[in-house]
Every structure is written in C-alpha cells, then in structure tokens.
Amino acid sequence: MRKAEIVTAIILGILSLCIMWKSGEAPAWNPDIARFDNIGLIDGEGPGSGFWPFWLSLIMFVCCVWIGINWYRQTSPPSQSEEPFLDDYGKRMLLVVGGGLIGFLIIIYVLGFYGAIPAFLIYYMRFLGRHNWVLTLSVSFGMTIFCFFFFDIAMRIVLPKGYLEPLFIPLYEIFL
Amino acid sequence: MDVLISLFDGILVALEPINLGLAVLGVVVGLFVGAMPGLGSVNGVAILLPFTFVIQSYTGGATSPMIFLAAIYYGAMYGGAISSITLGIPGASTAVATTFDGRPLALSGKAHVALVTAALASFIGGTMSNVMFTAFAPLLASVALSFGDPEVFALMLLAFATFVGLGGDDIPKTIFSICIGLVLATVGFDIISGEPRLIFFDITGFSHGIRFLVLAIGVYGIGEMLWTINTNRYGTSMAKVDVSARSIIEAIKEFRYAWRGTLIGSALGFFVGILPAAGATPGSLMSYGVAKLTSKDPSQFGKGAIDGVAAPEAANNSASTGAMLPMMTLGIPGSPTTAVLLAGMVIWGLQPGPLLFTNQPDFVWPLIGSFYVSNVIAVLVNLAFIPVFLWMLRMPFTILAPMIFVLSLVGTYAAYLDMFDVSLMVLVGIAAFFLRILDYPVAPAVLAIVLGPIAEPKLRQSLLFSDGDFSIFFTRPIAGPITVIALILIFLPLLKVIKDKITKTA
Numbered sequence: 001m002r003k004a005e006i007v008t009a010i011i012l013g014i015l016s017l018c019i020m021w022k023s024g025e026a027p028a029w030n031p032d033i034a035r036f037d038n039i040g041l042i043d044g045e046g047p048g049s050g051f052w053p054f055w056l057s058l059i060m061f062v063c064c065v066w067i068g069i070n071w072y073r074q075t076s077p078p079s080q081s082e083e084p085f086l087d088d089y090g091k092r093m094l095l096v097v098g099g100g101l102i103g104f105l106i107i108i109y110v111l112g113f114y115g116a117i118p119a120f121l122i123y124y125m126r127f128l129g130r131h132n133w134v135l136t137l138s139v140s141f142g143m144t145i146f147c148f149f150f151f152d153i154a155m156r157i158v159l160p161k162g163y164l165e166p167l168f169i170p171l172y173e174i175f176l
Numbered sequence: 177m178d179v180l181i182s183l184f185d186g187i188l189v190a191l192e193p194i195n196l197g198l199a200v201l202g203v204v205v206g207l208f209v210g211a212m213p214g215l216g217s218v219n220g221v222a223i224l225l226p227f228t229f230v231i232q233s234y235t236g237g238a239t240s241p242m243i244f245l246a247a248i249y250y251g252a253m254y255g256g257a258i259s260s261i262t263l264g265i266p267g268a269s270t271a272v273a274t275t276f277d278g279r280p281l282a283l284s285g286k287a288h289v290a291l292v293t294a295a296l297a298s299f300i301g302g303t304m305s306n307v308m309f310t311a312f313a314p315l316l317a318s319v320a321l322s323f324g325d326p327e328v329f330a331l332m333l334l335a336f337a338t339f340v341g342l343g344g345d346d347i348p349k350t351i352f353s354i355c356i357g358l359v360l361a362t363v364g365f366d367i368i369s370g371e372p373r374l375i376f377f378d379i380t381g382f383s384h385g386i387r388f389l390v391l392a393i394g395v396y397g398i399g400e401m402l403w404t405i406n407t408n409r410y411g412t413s414m415a416k417v418d419v420s421a422r423s424i425i426e427a428i429k430e431f432r433y434a435w436r437g438t439l440i441g442s443a444l445g446f447f448v449g450i451l452p453a454a455g456a457t458p459g460s461l462m463s464y465g466v467a468k469l470t471s472k473d474p475s476q477f478g479k480g481a482i483d484g485v486a487a488p489e490a491a492n493n494s495a496s497t498g499a500m501l502p503m504m505t506l507g508i509p510g511s512p513t514t515a516v517l518l519a520g521m522v523i524w525g526l527q528p529g530p531l532l533f534t535n536q537p538d539f540v541w542p543l544i545g546s547f548y549v550s551n552v553i554a555v556l557v558n559l560a561f562i563p564v565f566l567w568m569l570r571m572p573f574t575i576l577a578p579m580i581f582v583l584s585l586v587g588t589y590a591a592y593l594d595m596f597d598v599s600l601m602v603l604v605g606i607a608a609f610f611l612r613i614l615d616y617p618v619a620p621a622v623l624a625i626v627l628g629p630i631a632e633p634k635l636r637q638s639l640l641f642s643d644g645d646f647s648i649f650f651t652r653p654i655a656g657p658i659t660v661i662a663l664i665l666i667f668l669p670l671l672k673v674i675k676d677k678i679t680k681t682a
Contacts, residue, residue, distance in 0.1 A: 001614075008614055012352065019359055019374065027371040038371070046640030049366040049373055052632045056355045063355070066348035076346055078614050085613065090406050097405060098606055101398065101581060105602055108595070113586060121578050129574025139575060147586055155230045157590045 004085035005078040006071045013064035019057035023050040096128055112161030114168075117144045149175075183310055186541030190243060190549045194235060198244040199546055203554045206251020211259050211565050212576065213408055216268030217252035217496070218513040219400055221245050222392040223583055225520050226591035238524035239539050243546040245520060246500075249513055250302065250550045253456065253493045254558045257294035257485075258565050261287055262415045265408070270456040270492040273464040277477060277484030282415035284480055291417065291562055292427035293482055294489040297438045299555035301490030304442040305449070305497035306547045313533070313544070317505040320530035325641065326648050328507075329634040330658040332627050333649075334665070335508050336620070338451055341665030345617040353617050357624025358631065360386050367629075368636060381596030388519045389591050390601045391625050395618050396512075397584030398605020401577055403612050408573065419563050430482065437467045437483030441490030448491070449498025450510060459495035460488035497547060504540065505530055507630065512619045515626040 024036035027049075038048030039055070071079040086094060100123055107116035121140035125131045151157045152168075153175050161168055189195065209220035228241035235241075256271030261278035274294060281290040323331075336354050340347060363374045364385030375382045441463040448459035467487035468477040477484045499510035500517075507529035509515040521528050526536060533540055558565075588601045608618055642648035649659045 005614055008610070022374050022376065025373075041639065041644040045369075046644065047636045049369045049371040052635070053359050053362045053374060056359050060352050060355045060359070063348040063352040067346075067352075070346075070348065076615070086406075093406050094402070094609075097402060097577075098609075101602055101606075104581070104585065105599055108585070108598070113589070117582055117586075120582065124578035124581075125574060129572060129578075131572070131574065135575075139579070143579060143582060147582075150230075151586065151590055155233070155590070157593070159586065159589060160595065 001078045001081035001083050001085050002071070005076070006068060009064045009067040009071065013061055013068075016057045016061035016064060020054055020061065023054035023057060025050070097124075100124060100128075108160060108162070110162050112164050113159040114144055114148060114161060115164050117147060179310060179314055182537065182541045183545060186543070186545030187548060188545070189239070189538075189542035190545035195240055195243050195542065195546065196549065198231065198240055199247045199550045200553055200557070202244040202247025203251035203254075203550055203557055206248035206253075207255035207258075207554070207558060207561075207565060208251075208568060209248070210252030210255025210268055210271075211569055212255075212571075213259050213263065213265040213404065215400075215404075215580075216256070216270065216513075217249045218511075218516060219396045219580075220248045220252055221513050221516045221520075222389070222396040223580065223587055224248065225389060225392075225516060225523075226587035228520065228524075229591070232524060237539070238521065238526050239542045241524060242517070242521065242539070242543050243550075245517055246543065246546060247550040247553070249496055249517070250493070250547070250554050251557075253302075253496050254295060254298050254554045255565070256492065257298070257489055258291065258562070259569055261290045261294065261485075262417060262566060263569065264415075270460055270495075271488070272457065273460045273488035273491075274485055276464060276488075277479070277481045279415075280478070280480035281482070281485065282417070285416070285418075286480070287415045287417040288419065288423045289427045289430050289482065290485050292424060292559065293431055293434050293485045295555050295558045296428070296431050297434060297441065297486035297490040298493040298558075299551060300438050301442040301445055301493040302497065302551040302554070303548070304490075305446045305494035306544075306551065308446050309497050309501055309547065310544060313501055313505050316501065317530040317533040320506050321534075323506075323530070323654065324638075324652075325634045326638040326652055326655040327658070329631060329638055330649055330655040330662065331506060331508055332631040332634070334658050334662040335502075335510075335623065335627065337662035337665035339617075339620045339623075341668045346615055347669050349614075349616045350620055353620040354624045357621035358628040360391065360621075361625050361628025362632065368633065379596075381594065381600065384594075386600070386625075387592060387597060388625055389523075390588060390597045391604055392516055392519070392622060393584050393588050394601040394604030395608040395622060397580060397587075398602060399608030399612060399618070401580055402605065402609040405573065405577060406609075417562065417566060419566075424559065431486075434482045434486035436471075437463075437486035438490045440467045440470070441487040441492075442494045445491030445494030446498040449495030450501050456492040456495040456499070456511065459498070460491040463487040463491035493551075500547075503528065504532060504543075507532075509623060509626060512622045515623045519626050 024039050026033035026035060026037065038050035040048060040051065042048050070076045074080050100120060104116050104120040107119055118140040121143060122136055125136040125139060151159050205220060206217065209215040210217065228244060231241045231244060232238065252268060253270060256266060256268040257274045257278065260266045260271040260274040261282050264275055264279040266272045266275055278290045278294065281287065339354060340350050363382050366373050372383065444463045444466060445459040448462055449456060464484060464487050467483050468474050471477065471483060499514045503509045503514040503518050509518045518528050526532065526539065585598055588598050612618060638648055650656045
C-alpha cells in the first residue's frame with residue numbers, strides 16, 4: 001500500500017503538471033497569443049480561459065507534493081500500511097471482472113450491444129458465479145431481449161449492433 | 177397560507193396515476209438498492225438517470241422523472257436498514273449506525289422489532305423533515321433571490337470548504353478530489369470565450385466536454401461495484417425474521433419505547449443534512465451518539481437498544497430531505513445523490529436555484545408533494561413486503577453485479593449515443609476503484625463536477641465586475657461572511673495540525 005501511495009501521488013502530480021501546461025494553450029486560430037497569456041486577468045475581459053483550470057491544477061500539484069510529504073513522514077494510513085495494494089483475491093478480481101468489462105467494451109465495437117450483453121453475462125454468471133446453465137441463459141437472454149424492446153423499440157434509441165446488424169432488420173420490420 | 181395551498185395542489189399532482197405509479201416504482205427500486213450491500217441511493221439514482229429520459233419523453237415535463245428519482249432516494253433510506261439488521265452489513269453507508277443495535281436485536285430473535293422500528297422511525301423522520309422543508313424552502317429561496325454572482329460563488333466555496341473542514345477525510349486528497357472534479361468540468365469549449373480547453377491529444381470526444389453522467393455512472397456504477405466485490409468477499413449469515421401478522425403488530429406496539437430516538441434523529445438529521453459534506457451518514461451517526469448520551473441507560477446501546485435503531489433511521493430519512501433544501505433553493509447540492517438529482521434537473525432543462533420557486537412552481541410543489549406521498553408509500557411497501565426484500569437479499573452478487581455493469585454501459589450510451597463516453601466511463605470507474613483503495617474521497621469530485629460549470633462563470637463574472645479585485649468576495653454584506661467562514665473551514669485542519677505540533681514540542 002505504501003509503494004502504491006507514492007506512485008499514485010507521482011502519477012497524479014505529473015497529470016496536474018500536464019493540465020497546467022495544457023491550460024495555458026492559446027487557441028489555434030490566434031497565433032499572436034503566447035502560451036500562459038490566458039491564465040491571468042485580461043484587461044476588460046476578466047480572467048482568461050485558462051485561469052480556472054490552471055490555478056486549480058496548480059493546487060492539485062501542491063496537494064500531490066503534500067501527499068508525498070505525508071508519505072515520507074508516514075502520517076497517512078496508506079503510507080503506514082504494510083498490506084499489499086491489492087492482495088491475491090483483489091488482483092484476481094480485477095483481472096477477471098475488470099478484464100471482463102474491457103472485453104465487454106471491445107465486443108460492443110465488434111458485435112454491438114446485443115452480442116456483447118449475453119456474452120458478458122454468460123461469462124460472469126457461468127464462469128465467475130458458477131450458476132447453472134438454465135439460470136445463466138435465462139438471465140443473459142432475458143436481459144438482452146429486455147434491452148432490445150426497451151431501447152430500440154420503446155425508446156427508439158438504436159444501440160450499436162456491429163456485425164450483427166443484418167439480423168435485426170427482420171425484427172425492425174415486425175416491431176417498428 | 178399560500179404555502180399550504182401550493183402544497184395541497186402539489187400533493188394532488190403527485191397523486192395523479194402516472195406520478196403515483198412512478199413514486200411506487202421508485203420506492204420499490206430504492207428499497208432494493210438501499211437493501212443490497214454495496215449499493216445506495218446514489219448508485220440507484222446515477223445508474224437510472226438515463227432511463228428517466230423515456231419518462232420525460234412520455235410525460236413531457238421534468239416533474240415525473242424527478243418524482244421517480246426522489247422516490248428512489250427515499251426508498252433507499254428505508255432499505256438500508258433491512259440488510260443492516262438481518263445481515264449485519266449496512267445496505268448503504270447511511271445505515272451504518274443502524275447495525276450497532278439492529279444486529280444485536282436480530283441476533284436475540286427480535287429482528288421483526290428492529291425492522292418495524294426502523295420503518296416507523298424512518299416514516300416519522302421523513303414526515304417531520306418534509307414539514308420543515310415546506311416551511312423553510314420558500315423562505316430560503318426568497319432570501320437567495322437577492323444573491324448576485326459573488327454570493328453564489330461564496331456559497332459554492334463554502335460547500336467545498338465543508339468537505340475539507342468537516343469531511344474527516346485526508347485533507348490533501350479531499351482538496352485534490354475537489355480540484356480534479358472542477359478541472360474535469362472545464363474540458364471542452366469555454367462558454368465565455370469560446371476557446372477549446374483541455375482537449376487532450378485532439379480527441380474529438382473531449383470537445384463536447386466530459387459529461388456528468390459519464391463520471392457519475394463510472395464512479396458509482398463501475399468503481400463502487402468493483403470496490404464492493406473486492407471488500408464483500410466473505411459470506412454472511414441472515415438472521416431469522418418472524419414476519420407473521422401477530423409479531424408485526426407486537427413490534428408496532430413496542431415502537432412506543434422508541435419515541436426519544438425518533439425525535440432526536442428527526443430534528444438533528446434535518447439540520448445536519450442541510451450542510452454540504454455532511455448528509456445522511458454523519459447525521460445518523462451523530463443522532464445515534466446524542467440518543468446514547470441523553471439516554472437514561474446508555475449501557476444498553478450496542479446491545480439491542482430500540483432507540484439505537486430509531487435514532488439513526490429517523491435521522492437518515494430526515495437528512496435526505498434536508499440535503500434537498502440547498503439543492504432546490506440555492507442550486508447547491510449537499511450530497512452526491514442530490515448532486516446527481518441537480519444534474520438531472522439541468523439535463524431536463526431546469527435551472528436549479530432560487531428562481532425555481534418563482535419560475536417553476538408547477539415543478540417545485542408537485543415534487544415537494546411527492547416527498548409526502550413517497551414517504552407514505554415507502555413505509556407501507558416496506559412493512560408489507562419485508563419477506564420479499566429478505567428473499568431478494570439472498571440474490572447472489574454474481575447475478576446482480578453483471579446486471580448493474582450492463583445497465584451502466586447501456587445507460588451511458590442511451591444518454592448520449594456516443595461510444596467514446598461509454599469507454600471513458602469504464603476507465604473512470606476503474607480509476608475510481610484504485611483511488612478509493614488509497615482513501616481518495618470520490619464524493620467531493622462528483623459534487624465539484626456538478627458545481628464546476630456554475631462556479632467558474634460566477635467567479636469570472638464577479639472578477640470582471642470588480643475589475644480583477646478579489647476583495648469583492650470579502651466586502652459585500654452577504655458574500656463577505658460566507659467567504660470568511662469558508663476560509664476558516666479550509667484552514668481549520670491546518671491550524672489544528674500546527675496546534676498539535678506546538679503542544680507536542682511543549
């Protein structure tokens with residue numbers, strides 16, 4: 001946990017510096033404005049467009065330094081903790097659940113929501129939850145059918161269907 | 177008198193079949209999410225907000241969707257007690273204090289007494305806070321009408337300062353959380369100058385800004401679920417509950433011993449709920465503490481005192497209504513759930529704040545009326561369907577969790593029809609999970625994302641008006657004291673650290 005605390009503080013500190021740098025960016029259509037000209041008060045216009053994000057990200061950076069000092073002095077609970085950031089269960093959970101979510105997202109781009117929803121639910125319920133096939137398939141396809149009728153048919157919100165698009169044309173002809 | 181007439185009209189609108197149906201549905205959903213360990217009102221409201229667009233498309237206004245979401249909020253406050261008492265795991269953080277005496281009561285064979293006490297105390301807490309809300313809200317809104325840009329900005333500063341001064345979390349992490357929320361709200365085009373800001377790597381998905389729902393569903397739909405799966409890894413045993421009519425009547429009779437705790441919780445909860453950063457969780461814990469302190473026999477607390485169940489349950493319901501007060505009258509949410517509700521109001525085309533009471537009375541009063549209606553529905557549904565909720569609590573998390581993940585992804589897409597937002601939402605959720613392990617509070621960030629688009633223009637317009645002079649926040653009669661209090665709250669923890677050091681060296 002102690003190592004994760006300082007690594008996270010460093011990453012967030014770098015992120016803060018990046019936001020400070022980016023906040024000072026002049027708009028592309030006006031090359032006369034120099035970087036960081038927009039982070040202060042402009043005559044007759046008040047604070048520039050970079051004022052708010054720049055100073056806030058500066059505060060963020062100061063907070064990261066502060067977290068680093070607390071880590072060095074071991075005054076915050078994570079900096080005193082000898083426990084691992086994620087134990088074996090946590091690592092496995094993140095791999096199978098977080099990985100499953102990423103997989104779900106990737107399948108949406110290929111097979112659309114109506115291919116990805118049953119695939120994810122079967123993966124989660126059958127292989128992680130060890131539920132029987134009847135329950136798994138009932139929930140997986142029940143949820144998919146509910147989403148189709150709720151979103152595509154009732155709300156007219158067409159969810160992406162990827163390569164499965166042609167399969168839905170007959171359904172649209174029946175229900176729409 | 178005008179208030180009573182408006183309230184009566186509002187209750188009549190709330191009782192219209194569509195609104196009544198939505199209130200019942202909302203309460204049932206709320207009771208369910210409240211009862212499920214790891215889920216709370218904010219998860220329910222955030223995940224289901226995109227689904228309210230369909231309600232709006234059918235009803236044509238913002239009243240019915242808001243009644244639905246407010247009913248979820250109400251139901252969740254009731255539901256939290258069910259798992260606290262029967263499983264010993266709080267359904268939501270707002271019901272933590274209920275476990276202290278609710279669980280011992282359940283283990284001694286009196287689970288029905290604890291459940292009925294929680295429901296009735298919640299009802300009384302909710303009703304008392306509704307009356308206080310009706311009395312105070314129009315007054316506060318009329319005072320707030322005189323607020324200019326500096327006053328509104330000072331109030332927002334105060335809202336953030338309370339997180340730093342009273343939140344109890346790690347101070348630099350709390351400040352970081354607030355600032356990153358405010359910064360993320362600036363991504364996209366600056367509404368004053370029209371210049372693009374923080375569009376990283378020229379990704380077009382950032383040009384429309386980082387939408388509130390993407391962050392709210394990411395944090396509460398994905399991040400919290402990962403957190404719950406990681407923490408609730410061990411099995412739990414459910415206490416036996418006698419749900420026969422005779423035992424319920426007996427439990428209702430026993431409620432007469434819980435009046436002290438109920439009154440303490442109702443009164444204290446409302447006022448703690450009004451404070452930003454406080455809300456229902458500290459309100460219920462504080463009420464439990466006061467009920468114990470003022471009890472004739474404090475030694476019974478922790479062993480199954482009936483007042484120990486009544487006080488926190490009355491308080492969390494009362495505080496949930498209290499948290500609505502600054503949200504409705506000032507446009508400043510007091511809790512993450514009210515932040516989501518406020519964002520919903522903005523999405524539905526309303527401008528939260530004092531003008532809401534004068535410009536949108538046909539929205540405000542039916543909503544307030546629905547608080548009363550939902551409260552009655554919640555106590556009836558809660559008492560009548562205790563066995564059903566107990567059955568639902570046995571649902572394995574390996575069924576519920578993937579369904580919530582699916583709803584989160586589908587809901588995010590349905591809200592904005594943009595796959596970039598869905599991908600970003602998943603990444604935000606995973607990042608929120610990591611940050612939560614390291615004690616970074618996420619609630620201030622969620623509030624900041626909602627308040628950021630309001631706070632920044634107020635600051636910039638104030639400085640434009642004063643020609644760049646920051647003293648405008650100190651010299652105006654209302655803004656001045658608010659700013660000073662906010663600064664004291666921000667620097668209070670620092671002063672404490674310095675004082676502790678001096679004491680140590682002495």
